[in-house]
Amino acid sequence: MDPSKRQKYVLVTGGAGYIGSHTVVELLSAGYAIVVMDNMYLNDINIEALRRVERLSGRPVQFFKGDVTCVSDLQRVFSLYNFWAVIHFAAIKAVGQSTRIPLDYYYNNVTGSLLLLRVMKEFNVKNIVFSSSATVYGEPDKCPVDETARVGPVTNPYGRTKLFVEEMLRDLCASDPDWNACLLRYFNPVGAHPSGLIGEHPQGIPNNLMPYVIRVLQGRSPYVHIYGSDYDTVDGTGVRDYIHVCDLATGHVAALKKLDTKPGCVAYNLGTGVGLSVMEIVKTMEKATQKKIPYKIEDRRPGDIATCTADASLANRELGWYPTRGVEEMCEDMWRWTRKNPMGYDGEILVSDEDDDSS
Secondary structure (H helix, E strand, C coil), X not given: CCHHHCCEEEEEECCCCHHXXXXXXXHHHCCCCEEEEECCCCHHHHHHHHHHHHHHHCCCCEEEECCCCCHHHHHHHHHHCEEEEEEECCCCCCHHHHHHCHHHHHHHHHHHHHHHHHHHHHCCCCEEEEEEEHHHHCCCCCCCECCCCCCCCCCCXXXXXXXXXXXXXXXXXXXXXXXXXXXXXXXXXXXXCXXXXXXXXXXXXCCCHXXXXXXXXXXXXXXXXXXXXXXXXXXCCCEEEEEEXXXXXXXXXXXXXXXXXXXXXXXXXXXXXXXXXXXHHHHHHHHHHCCCCCEEEECCCCCCCCEECECCHHHHHHHCCCCCCCHHHHHHHHHHHHHHCCCXXXXXXXXXXXXXXXX
């Protein structure tokens, strides 16, 4: 068969992870033909996530076990399928961990992306949606932060890996007008699929607020650490922009559609524009769970700022994308996932759909 007449696929690297799995559900629901490539670093966990994606979507997931740092894996999957675009999630992503093992982060996130782009070029696949991060802004020079804000200096190795890959993509698109890249800068993804079937499975002690709140609710940590209560904010605690993971997932579908318009290299913030304080998150989670959450006020951390929220109006205008879920749904969906899966993907679902009265 003429290769040009074969079915065209989208490759989703790291598609078994937290954001990747939610995006795969949305892609399948939108009718895209996709292939998930994942190195299955968390083998049983990632396999179970994809099984549940199939259950939610009612469609089989075509899966290829491979690593973006392995050229032969990349060449093999590109030879098997007729790809027209890639959504690139595959990365390690803990800010604190990146300061301890920076070489691992540079190798996996930067070298892996470089090898992926080289193989894409080899197979003449020149469309990519890149999973970036608001960490590329460093300490923002304005708030709300829009895409014209200065990028860098970035304060940790994880954020620098995202910025370096963004720069690679900008240079690549400038060198060849056939390349198109959507750089999606996430703010603070939280929540879970409303079914409670898929969600976040943190490894070790979480760095982010919402997973840590869950850990306290489960009795696995004594209290929530609140760093600083004297900021110039609504209640003195730091304010951030939180976005529901399902809204984030629909942003990737919108970015994939944007690639059809040959946009070159474009960056979009994915956030709500609504600032929520640490204390507001704690209180909303208390309401969602009907449980008291102990906390301890501690000193500010170096480098923390009072407020950081997104101006996502560019994504609203150019992608036709708008977040639809508020903080109450973020907390309710995260708690539903936790109630059904107290050990994440490691155990059986404890609450059936019929028994779940948490919404």
